[in-house]
Amino acid sequence: MSKGPISQFIEKHYLHFNSAALVDAAKGYEEQLANGAKMMVTLAGAMSTAEIGKIFAEMIRQDKVQIISCTGANLEEDIMNLVAHSHYERVPNYRDLTPEQEWDLLERGLNRVTDTCIPEHEAFRRLQKHIYKIWKDADEKGERYLPHEYMYKMLLSGVLEEYYEIDLKDSWMYAAAEKNLPIICPGWEDSTMGNIFASYVIKGDLKVSTMKSGIEYMTFLADWYPKNSANGVGFFQIGGGIAGDFPICVVPMLYQDMEMPETPFWSYFCQISDSTTSYGSYSGAVPNEKITWGKLDIKTPKFIIESDATIVAPLIFAYLLDL
Template structure:
């Protein structure tokens, strides 16, 4: 019998190399199958929007603000969240009771709209967002406002003297010690001369005197919201959101009324009138805002920033088992358990937002995105209702 010759050194080496390659290919196929897992077919009723951005070189209309904001939905990340915020605000603005109750006639007195609660921190009133807030109050676009003491005083002070940008428009270009020696207060890249607060004191203390007199002579009861309403009437200035809120009977709540220059003025006045000072009842306001939350047919929250203004509104929503619409705009994070950084889902767990509600958090500086949100919602419809030839509105004189 003829025996098969033993493979030579070269053939044996080739066989060994082939086995090695086969082993590598087997391992590669295992790895490949792990990485390139086949996708299940996407439900077409859920996955409708393809990710894509505006094509600036293909269509001139993409530079139009409205068209650009419409494109945000498909961009992804916070652009999509911004688009959601616009959609939710438009829904809360347009809802009417007749949408849910067929027994209510469309457009009738009983056809109530959603009650919109607007909250914002004081720094936003220091910024140019103040004029946007005034626009919303002037035209009755919001139902309830919640802010902090700084939000109240900054609105009033700006009617007396302006706030300025730092000379080079940057943060901290002049050290705090130097600014203090010049009597200049810095808020980010804004400067408020301390003289503004001196003017504020001269303006507000006589008003407190009159309120104290009304308390003593006619048993007037003052809560923070009643104090703020009075200040809105007294300032009598069309740039002020407090003026418009008072004029339109929009309640402005300030749970932390004493936390700021306003608190200093109350402190000074209390010392001067001791032992019978001006009394401000904070419990009256918590009852009032909670009832506004409870009695709303539907409620929406638009909250810029965090802290007191955010939680005071959210807590009032608890009295109705949660808001139907919610938009948060802030840069807070939730890793430390802060309410300021909490996403809407956390509020759902507390019953402050309904589980089937429409809600979004936009992670952004409100000065960047709120002008865009308002432009695409309230302002868009505001001008849509006017003739195209009308490009300005009459401005109330500053009295």
């Protein structure tokens, strides 16, 4: 398929520095898929609230991504946008807000994420009553699931249909649920739904064991990776933090701790980040540092795009979708 106008524009004008790295990374991603490799995409930051689903859902539908790692916030915020979009408020002058103006947003039930406010009642509480029923049902049956599996159950059950406020095709979580796409969600406890689940545990309504743990996410990934790495597994990292650091460690864990020396390194690596490299953060680590940790090979194609992921990721996805 020939490339569309967005892709042609990128190839014509994105020739140097971070723009050239964007093109190189996109072509490297495309080459990985052409060679039969699988691709993991990791979502850190507030990419769901940034409405990455408008293009990422199509990436999922077209099999351009085979497994996702994301924070608990990204897991839930895509669904919140699906059911409460008209109640969101944008604050373009967010840099100028006084503490008093921030307090006013709180009293109005608006939780601010940079320039976007998520409505407490229409988003968090609307989901809470439905997800609690699913948690409770599993709890009473003695069943246990991973955090994203409960979300899939809620989406596919149809209980949210009356609330839909955006086109369903723009929800990446719904696209993933339809495919039962594997998701790794490390540190899910650090999310609104995680806090809500903990509150029910404290009140004695639910058992901690009803929710599978982060360790069980790693054991799942340790099983998935060898079964899917015959032609390589690439790693496309949006932002930094636990969404990237947790899953990339499966490779050194398998060959060092599990003593499986035949485990292949990640076959591709790209990170979109604006974190600096001088303060020891994982987010700011250059790809070569990952060689010393046994995550990447010397020959692994490596790309780092030092820019805003809300600008870069949609452009790369557009290129991969021939837009």
